[in-house]
Amino acid sequence: MGNLSLFLQHLTNGISLGSLYALIAIGYTMVYGILRLINFAHGDIFMLGVYLTYFGILYTAIPWWLMFIIGPALTGVVGLLLERVAYKPLRDSPRITILISAIGASFLLQNLGIVLFGGRPRAFPVPHILNHVVKVRGVSINVITFIIPVVTILLLIGLNYFITKTKTGMAMRALSRDYETASLMGIDINRIISVTFFMGSFLAAVGGIMWGARYPQLMPLMGVMPGLKSFIAAVVGGIGNIAGAVAGGFLLGLGEIMLVALLPRLTGYRDAFAFVVLIIILLFKPAGLMGSTQTEKV
Amino acid sequence: MKRIGLALLVLILACSSWVGLAFAQPIKIGVFEPMTGPSAAGGEMTVEGIELAWEIKPEVLGRPVEIIVVDNKSDKVEAANAVSRLIERDQVVAIIGSYGSSLSMAAGDIVKQKQIPAVGCSPTNPLVTLNNDYYFRVCFIDPFQGTVMASYAVNELGAKTAAVIQDVTQDYSVGLAKYFIDAFRKLTGNPNSIVEISSYNTGDQDFTAQLTNVKNKNPDVIFAPGNYGESALLIRQARDLGIDVPFLGGDTWEAPEFLSIGGEAVEGAVFSTHFTAEAPVTAESGYFLDAYRQKYGKEANAFAALGYDAYMVILDVIEKVGSADPQAIRDGLAEVKGFVGATGVISLDENGDAVKSAVINKVENGRFVYLTTVEPEF
Numbered sequence: 001m002g003n004l005s006l007f008l009q010h011l012t013n014g015i016s017l018g019s020l021y022a023l024i025a026i027g028y029t030m031v032y033g034i035l036r037l038i039n040f041a042h043g044d045i046f047m048l049g050v051y052l053t054y055f056g057i058l059y060t061a062i063p064w065w066l067m068f069i070i071g072p073a074l075t076g077v078v079g080l081l082l083e084r085v086a087y088k089p090l091r092d093s094p095r096i097t098i099l100i101s102a103i104g105a106s107f108l109l110q111n112l113g114i115v116l117f118g119g120r121p122r123a124f125p126v127p128h129i130l131n132h133v134v135k136v137r138g139v140s141i142n143v144i145t146f147i148i149p150v151v152t153i154l155l156l157i158g159l160n161y162f163i164t165k166t167k168t169g170m171a172m173r174a175l176s177r178d179y180e181t182a183s184l185m186g187i188d189i190n191r192i193i194s195v196t197f198f199m200g201s202f203l204a205a206v207g208g209i210m211w212g213a214r215y216p217q218l219m220p221l222m223g224v225m226p227g228l229k230s231f232i233a234a235v236v237g238g239i240g241n242i243a244g245a246v247a248g249g250f251l252l253g254l255g256e257i258m259l260v261a262l263l264p265r266l267t268g269y270r271d272a273f274a275f276v277v278l279i280i281i282l283l284f285k286p287a288g289l290m291g292s293t294q295t296e297k298v
Numbered sequence: 299m300k301r302i303g304l305a306l307l308v309l310i311l312a313c314s315s316w317v318g319l320a321f322a323q324p325i326k327i328g329v330f331e332p333m334t335g336p337s338a339a340g341g342e343m344t345v346e347g348i349e350l351a352w353e354i355k356p357e358v359l360g361r362p363v364e365i366i367v368v369d370n371k372s373d374k375v376e377a378a379n380a381v382s383r384l385i386e387r388d389q390v391v392a393i394i395g396s397y398g399s400s401l402s403m404a405a406g407d408i409v410k411q412k413q414i415p416a417v418g419c420s421p422t423n424p425l426v427t428l429n430n431d432y433y434f435r436v437c438f439i440d441p442f443q444g445t446v447m448a449s450y451a452v453n454e455l456g457a458k459t460a461a462v463i464q465d466v467t468q469d470y471s472v473g474l475a476k477y478f479i480d481a482f483r484k485l486t487g488n489p490n491s492i493v494e495i496s497s498y499n500t501g502d503q504d505f506t507a508q509l510t511n512v513k514n515k516n517p518d519v520i521f522a523p524g525n526y527g528e529s530a531l532l533i534r535q536a537r538d539l540g541i542d543v544p545f546l547g548g549d550t551w552e553a554p555e556f557l558s559i560g561g562e563a564v565e566g567a568v569f570s571t572h573f574t575a576e577a578p579v580t581a582e583s584g585y586f587l588d589a590y591r592q593k594y595g596k597e598a599n600a601f602a603a604l605g606y607d608a609y610m611v612i613l614d615v616i617e618k619v620g621s622a623d624p625q626a627i628r629d630g631l632a633e634v635k636g637f638v639g640a641t642g643v644i645s646l647d648e649n650g651d652a653v654k655s656a657v658i659n660k661v662e663n664g665r666f667v668y669l670t671t672v673e674p675e676f
Binding site: 006010016017119122133135141142215220221225256257258260261267268271 | 527
């Protein structure tokens, strides 16, 4: 292995991990951007999405590619119900109350996962077509590493179109500015919030499936670390900004891989790296890389 | 009137508890094992063995035995809490556990302080029992296990160089890696024969950075002791990166999850363990294997066998010393010689460790296949 191909291999590894963080961060940041709510249960919705898809593939006759759509859709419904139960009753309370409720929902889902799915890990059935190796100029790449960034970019474009061009998207943006005025303009707030949660959870589940295809070990607590990292990615990129979340995800993934690759002695600080990046970015650019500082109107 | 009624009630309660005390107060044995988290499979397999042993021998000294299982969540802090709970709240007289050396070591100081004897089933790091008169174990220790795998790499595979990938958060992994490195250098006679030592943390899912560095050094063989889940993902990613040299590991790889998560990638992986259903060692092994098959409908693994042995050793000691007092049990355990268990003949040395043979297994066609048995040197 020459030095160049060694570096290219590390770069590929970093992009592969970064695109996963980016994918999960999109849903995180979207829900925040519209509802100003940090949905701490996002990582656990992600876990639920993988498990639902796993059971669908294993115990029903539905083909895997169809299940890759049905699974996230089911997860979307779960997210929608979660909003009804945990967030809607608190809509008029201070923001901190909803935040605490989100943390509670996160723990509830984790422990529900342990009770329902058991503590022992399960192996995600990765279809062969997503899981074989190709070699490009001495760099080995599993096709899944190509697919993940492509999925991320496609979802990014689709979401952008949805939010800027469709009627529901416009309603979402209106809602993100002001609930009351939006409802006075004839927007059905409950419906829009439901749609937002459905989409956020759908995206979390897509991220989960891609994660499962790359790292096929399913555990009830598997959503905690990816959830935390993608939250950081979203904040680093400027929370609420979808393109920023993608940038933050790539930055984090590449940084982590390069830290381990170039400074092996610091491997133990791999998870700390994400937090260090977060602190530095917040010190110098409090709104994140691509975030805009919004002035509150009084 | 009300007061008399109350007094009567208290009297009845007092009587009934006294009666219970005299006739059927159970002997409580605590079990702390990981039932959730990254080591969950190991804990569950061990508890299966303990429960089987309890069904076969649910009584001692004419009193029923009660086993209390507490989940230590594969977490060091939780492990210490679990053991404190067993001692303080449940008042157990002896403790079994835990899968995972770090988890056992987290409990070490507590059992020493509270003077409650503990018997480990599969923690193999030497520090678990060292300088602790209250910790014993029914398995071999890592200085032996590391040597076994190093000599397999050198003598059977003809390896001249090796890379080591260790989980720095597990005392088991770091210890075993160290003994492998020492033995490998000695056997090859080359101090530079270990070409790379890489590290990761429990819970990591991505090992591509470490593996890319390892690939660059071109070792003949890779030794990667660690949790079954992390190891399976690691080997998968190694094969993706085009690393095709053999992978060697330790006893933690013996879990069905290693095969299901690793898939085709773990074919040919070789590891050392304590026991295999394919090569029963004592009369007790055969009895255990039959009973296990009957209860669970599958073949037993090393961890179930060690759980079974740990329980049986404790009961045997209680019977011999004729008391369920923790101190008496401890003194009895220190004297265990020639106990015939399912995993072999168990004699505990001055540190409280068993000296036993190791089994080498290989993954073939999605199954663990027995290769050979290595006897310890005396």
